Amino acid sequence: MKPFNPFSLTVSVPPHRHCGVTVRSRMLIILLAMVPAAAMAVTQYGIAGFRVMALSMATAVLTEIVCDKFMGRESQISDLHAMFVGLAFAFLLPASAPWWLVTIGSASSIILGKMMFGGLGGSPFCAPLIGWALCRISWPAFMDIDATMLTMDLVYPLAQLKNFGLQAVTATDAQALFLGKQLGGLGVVQIAGVLMGGLVLVMRKHISSIIPVGVIAGVIITAGLFNMIDPEVYAPPVFHLLTGSTIFGAFFLATDGPSSPNRQIPMLLFGMLVGIMIIIIRVYGIYPDGVPFAILLANLFTPVFERIRPRSFGKR
């Protein structure tokens, strides 16, 4: 536009300065925080792991573009949220997942978990978990980590625990588990990388520490209680923290903004509920890793937790 003579002023509403964080910059930092775990996954599974992550991210972005076209709205893919959804979904899959499973899961994460509710901010669920749940229920054989990863010499400790009891678990060395020497979702079991990324997000204040603390506390308390009842049958808390997607769920999935509460006390209760549900599903449920369903269930409780709120300033 040609400038008016001698100048035209910009008239805008306050604020006239901003903290600088945008949706895009936050998503970019979350994606960067997932890079260590992704790199560890590629080291462990090679091109197979890379294939799943790349396909899932590409599908998520393309699906969002198509949805925007159908919905007749300006595309928001530049905010990078679709990339996050794609990568988080891939993190939950076994490295051996077939291409159609990755595509269907990633696309349904975006369609059913995000765009159906009007885009980012509308969904009551953490988007990647919607795709995961759909695939887990529709194609259990392909999502079964043990059955599809027989070629690897690693074991899936949570399946051993579920199917054969605590005595049968062979991977109990905490250090090996921490470094990702276990089977599970290809990215989520890279505990060291996931934890590093999560702590960076907390320190840079991109996620609140309350929800991860709540999840971890919920897991430690509940698993500790079971372990106290019978240490021969129930695994100790540290085993539950270091296996499956507990840490990834605590830092990256449960902290998803729109599907989790916003105030301190509801956030803590929400985190605790996730932690408690993880252990209850792992002990009594049919799924070895309870994290995705635990978070989806807790998402449903978010509006209830949100009702716990302080009195407004000066209201008596």
Next chain:
Amino acid sequence: MNTHETHSTLTQAEMPLMRHCPLVTCGQEVKRGERIATSSTPGMGDIHTPVAGKVAHVDTFRIRIDANGDEQVDPVSLDDLSGSNLLITLLELGADLPQVNTTETLIINGVDAEQGVLTRQELFISSRATLERGLKTAVALYNPQTTVLAALKGTAQTLDGANTVDISEQYPSGLDPMVALAVTGREAPENTVVIGLETLFQLGRIMETGLPIMETMITVGKEGKIVSLGTPVGQILDEAGEVIADRDRIVLGGVLRGAAAASPSHGVGRDTSAVALVNNPAPVAQDAPCVGCGECVRKCPARLDPSMITSYAEFGMYDKAAAEDVDVCFECGLCGFFCIARRPMLQYIRLAKNELALAQAQSGEEV
């Protein structure tokens, strides 16, 4: 004080109106200090021209006067007035005085709430005698049991006849409701009046001169400056050596709450605390949906849910915004500062409040 110097250089004055009714018409000759608009809001003072001359423009939002000559109104004698007579006269002379029945605590807010504004700090330095005269008048008007000066921690400011209470410099501690909380220990306390230090200064000037308010202290750059009301903001920036470029913003007040001037001829009003040039051409806010990150909820000092309030306001559901206690909001602007979607949070809140006030006024008229 170099106030007279400032007046002599004024060729045009533009007086911004805040729901005032204009009393003059175009082409009318006015004396300096003549009342040109009367307030329609309780507790808000009238508006007077700071220059003698001819009325050039009148509309709902402004009255513009071309300076010419130096005729001035006669000073009013205030010495024998007291109580409600004094209050009415002061309002007519342009003082903004909140109206209450009983006052237990009178709080003088001497804290510049927003970063970069030093208007009140400068008033302590330049106009102590005027402030103390103003405080005496305020105490006579409100007859409070206790009078408190809220001052920035570490500055050790005092005024005769008032206890000093330290206020943290952490925003938004310096806003009136937060100051009232710090002083009384209660949120939204009853029978408490908070008045800004600039109101005290204006009261003091009226008492000293017997003339209506025609000047105010503003912050320009890193210093305070007493300017004539109605001074065009463009002229103030020119004198400060700032060069206005295309797409710049002229901000009246602090960066979190201030309004942007639509033209360089926009005049300084009594409520203008600062004039600043913001060089960033892009506005901060944009039309975007809430992404539900919850930053505003955690940052809100009034413990509200700005994300829900602004979403309701966005879709015209003002009754729902009222149910979320939008009236409690004291407009600190932090929600918009931290909004990662860059929504115009404060604007939505003001829209909801305004629509609710309009609806209430209308239903009141019908009854």
